[in-house]
Amino acid sequence: MVATASANIRIVLVEPAGPLNVGSVARVMKNMGLHQLILVNPQCDYLGEEARLMAVRAADILENARVVESLPAALVGCTRAIATTGDDRPLATKPEYPADALPWLLEAPSALIFGREDCGLTNAELNYAQRLIRIPSSEAYTSLNLAQAVAVCCYELYKLVLNPPIQVNSLLEVNPPIEVNPPLPPPRGEKKEPPPWEENKETPPYFPQGGNEEEPPPTPPKGGMKKNLPQAVKEEDASATFENLEGYYQQLETLLLKVGYLHPHTAASRMAKFRHLYNRAYPSVGEVAMLRGILRQVEWAIGKTHPIGPVSDTLDQALPDYPAQKASEPD
Structure with a gap:
């Protein structure tokens, strides 16, 4: 599960201006098991001494970071994207809490987009994301530092990896539904009396498995029980x-x-x-x-x-x- 999340999710920073922030982002990404860092037109030396000082043992995240010129280029190959916003401007897409929206990123190649330290993302940039998130904060000081915002979201993703949401289908596979008050089998050697509406139908005698040495228990069909396995998704x-x-x-x-x-x-x-x-x-x-x-x-x-x-x-x-x-x- 950790490998899947790490392979699926990329962290995108749009025009970051602070090398200390970029280095801190690299460190928290490695703390939380993520390694794909995309920098859109960075405005700082992300490989310089200041960035490496904050990254500590996550310098490899900086060295392997991919630099692109535009946000669309950063999203190539993704099918899902969530952007972050910290202001209260009117938006066509309603922002959600991180814990509510971030699980959606684990299911496909995805991007989590963060804006500039001073002004965030433009409306045009927000339009590239299907969903938006806003980290709740005190009214006394609502704006979070870029690296802090990335840390909060990466931590939420890591919690999901450690404790993934329980799927209803998975529960049914582990604990299949039981029949309430199922009918009891007839005693050994006795024929099961057919119901009145099936009096004209021949009903074979019921032999529990191993209950009659002369009659072997029914053999399962060749190939065993067939399971409803998920089919591969077609390209279209x-x-x-x-x-x-x-x-x-x-x-x-x-x-x-x-x-x-x-x-x-x-x-x-x-x-x-x-x-x-x-x-x-x-x-x-x-x-x-x-x-x-x-x-x-x-x-x-x-x-x-x-x-x-x-x-x-x-x-x-x-x-x-x-x-x-x-x-x-x-x-």
């Missing part, structure tokens, strides 16, 4: 990654600008609403492919910018940006 049913969704958002915005539904001065705010919509829906790879297939067909219909072809929602045709197609030549 897997959750869409952030890069899949970003490609769709760009294609959608381009089309809506072309048809006049969006205007350049309002496109950002309107597209933020589309992001909120799809963040709540958690679309799968196949669903994003279907949506992009629709956009491609609309683009052809309104401007014939693409050669006509059969409508396709398959992964290889709908997911890439404008897949190459050859125009059919006239006879």
